[in-house]
Amino acid sequence: MTAHAFALAMAALDVNGPEDDPAGWDAIDWRTCEDNVRRLRQRIFAASRDGDLKKVRNLQKLMLRSRSNAVVAVRRVTERNAGRRTAGVDRQVVVTGEQKAELADWIQNDAKPWTPLPVKRVYVPKSNGRRRGLGIPVIADRALQALTVNALEPEWEARFEPKSYGFRPGRGCHDAIVAIHTTSSRTDAKRLWVLDADLAAAFDRLDHDHICRSLGWFPGRGLVRQWLKAGVVEDGRFTPTGEGAPQGGVISPLLMNVALHGMEVAAGVRYHVTGTRAGKTMDGCPVVVRYADDLIALCHSREQAEQVKAALAGWLAPRGLVFNEDKTRITHLTEGVDFLGFNIRRYPNGKLLTKPSNDAVRRIRRRLSVEVRALRGSNADAMIGKLNPIINGWCAYYRIGVSKRVFNALDAHAWKLVYKWARFTHANKPRRWVVARYFGEFNSSRRDRWVFGSRETGYYLRKFAWTPIVRHRMVAGTASPDDPTLTDYWTRRRRRSNLPVDITTQRLLRAQHGRCPICRDLLLHADHEPRSPREWEQWLTATRRAVRRHAVTVWGAGTPDERVANRLIHTHCHRRTTSNGSPALPPTREPPGLA
Structure with missing residues (x-):
């Protein structure tokens, strides 16, 4: 289907409706669909970890054809993403259930052949007063990218380095900050020299050929190349793209991580692979902590920091990337370093404190x-x-710092x-x-x-x-939610997480195991942990709108007495059940949760 045909099909929904049952979107069993995608991601991860590349490719093809993946991808870009109501160059947005069902059906049955449309250039303010350029794909490309991420990401999750924290499931800024603090907080810590590096316009300079070579024979590699080459429209003028990945694309952060995979090896980082110190950095090696295109290298001396910088400069060149020399410096932790909004500094008394910068x-x-x-x-x-x-x-x-x-x-x-x-x-x-x-x-x-x-x-x-100060528990080593052997670890980690919500909401989340009792899906969603105060602000606001506290009558066991209990449910689940005339929640003594 061509881009023009897709736009016509979306425009015709208000008149004709989707070919499938109009109520089909609301009737989807989201718990089953999410579980199907999760299990398939875990199978891809396991095959990649075992080095069975043939099995990886076959499972990725299965993921790209999966109906569950199609509806989950559409749900991600039309209901959960912050920019879900932002249109691309075709001015199309998907709001109603009928439109979402049509888009999912188009992805699964009619998306081939598809030529990606150019991204729309928009600008958002940066914290320093400047503007950051974003490239907004059309909604069809965003949905296809979300579909592709579920096939590509678990393969690379099995490969990614342990101290890479940016735009990865189960990891975030707080993990990166704690990793730095853990490395240099002891009074006898040796790695006190810091290479504070900044990459110049990293997303805009990524080398397309290098990314495509890194993807190998991934089944969706052709579509990925087309997204990279789709071009940009700004003020009505089209500009072809010979390099870079648009910030604003669903798949762009993953491609950045793919391009920068191997940075630790290039910097000379080595890990113990056996014995009681397995997974620990070898003595004498630097430690590189990376969040997307921001990185810190903790070294034993200024000379080692200079060597790491020179080695990384040569390693970055084939990827189209260079250091921003105005923002890259080598310093000692006693002078302090700013990273991801925190200031990390070692004071004369030997204590290392992490504070807001x-x-x-x-x-x-x-x-x-x-x-x-x-x-x-x-x-x-x-x-x-x-x-x-x-x-x-x-x-x-x-709240995780000395604040x-x-x-x-x-x-x-x-x-x-x-x-x-x-x-x-x-x-x-x-x-x-x-x-x-x-x-x-x-x-x-x-x-x-x-x-x-x-x-x-x-x-x-x-x-x-x-706001109470909390101690963030850093994610363990190379742990990934896609690893089927770590299901219990991630379940415990989710239950122990100290979300910035009120005490009653925390108690209800734990009692319900984080699940909505109506649709059985997770109550709280985030593609990645919020990476700034503004993103936390947006996430908390979206959560308040998406989840509501609902009082239900629960019968006492063997008595006619009743009591009122609170449950957390999705706002859209409550709206759907009450509009259908059915009770918002089944009368039950125990909240349904994980099996």
Whole structure:
């Protein structure tokens, strides 16, 4: 089907509807589909780990033809991704269940032959005030890329190096930070020299030929090459792409990891393979911690750091990549280094502390000031509704560091801002009146009478310091969710995770084993762990919309008495069941969970 034909088919949905049953999308058993995809990913992982390349290719072909994979891919790009309502150059978005069912049917039956369309160039602000260019594929290409990722990713998950943490399932920024801290936190630590490296425009300079050679005989390699060569449309002008992968593509982060696989070997990192120290870095070797295109090399001396830099520069060249010399430096940990928004520094007393970086603190202070200034003329509820998600997201990201003092300082800054806002709003009122109206013990669980809130609604502004500092448990070695031998490990890790949600929600998540009792699918989803305060902010906001707490009546055992119990359910599951006239939840004493 051509791109034009696909656009016509999508446009005709409002008139004719899909060829299949219009209610088919809502009737899909998502638990079964997700399990089918998960098991097939695990089989690909196991075959890749065993070196059975023929079996890997056969299983990948099966994954690319899988109906379960097709609907899961469509669900990912139309329901879970943050940019699900962003259109590409064809101006198509997929919103209704009928459109989603049609797209999944097209992927499975009619997508071949398919010529990818160019990506749409858009710009988003960066933390330093500059703009980052993103390439937004059309929704059909995004769905096909999600389908392809499920076939390609588990093969490479079995190969990827242990200290690669960016854009990988089960790994994130916090793992990278803890890896650095673990390496250099001991008082007798030897690796105290740091190569803090930045790659210049990495996504825009990736060499296409190198990526395609790395993929070997992957069944979808031709489509991957077409995505890389699809071109860019900006302000109505088409530009061909001879290098790079569009930031904004579903498959682009995976291709970046494929291109940079082998960096540890190139830097001279070696691991013990036998004995009690198996998996540990050999003495005398550097340690390289990488998050996508950001990397830190911990070395024994400045000379070793210079050698690592020279070795990596030669290794990066065939991949089309170079160091950004303005941002790449060699320093000692006593001077401190900023990585992923944290400052990691060894102090004279021998302690290594991980704190929010000064730049990160300046950015959040500036953002709070800008937001409060923009809300002049609004009411307290609007102020609280705007600032609380920002505070929650920032605290969720930085709660693993030594952040309490910074949290207190930010609370003082936020208090001054809202107090000035209140004085501006009621310029003719005395200070005592303003304080009595907007400040008090709004949070009944905190003995704090200086909480900003609304007397009319009872809503109040959260404080940074209310966030408890937690110790992040780093992912073990090369562990991957696709490894079928580590199912119990990942189940325990998920249950023990300290998500930045309220205590009641945490308790319900554990009681339900993270599953919705209606569709039996996972309640919380993320392709990858949020990698910045803004992404945590978006994830928490999306979670509040997607999951709701629902009270149900549960019969007591053998008695006519009833009690009310809370359950967490998907918002769309609740909406669907109540619209059908059926009870939102079955009466059951124990919440259904994992088998």
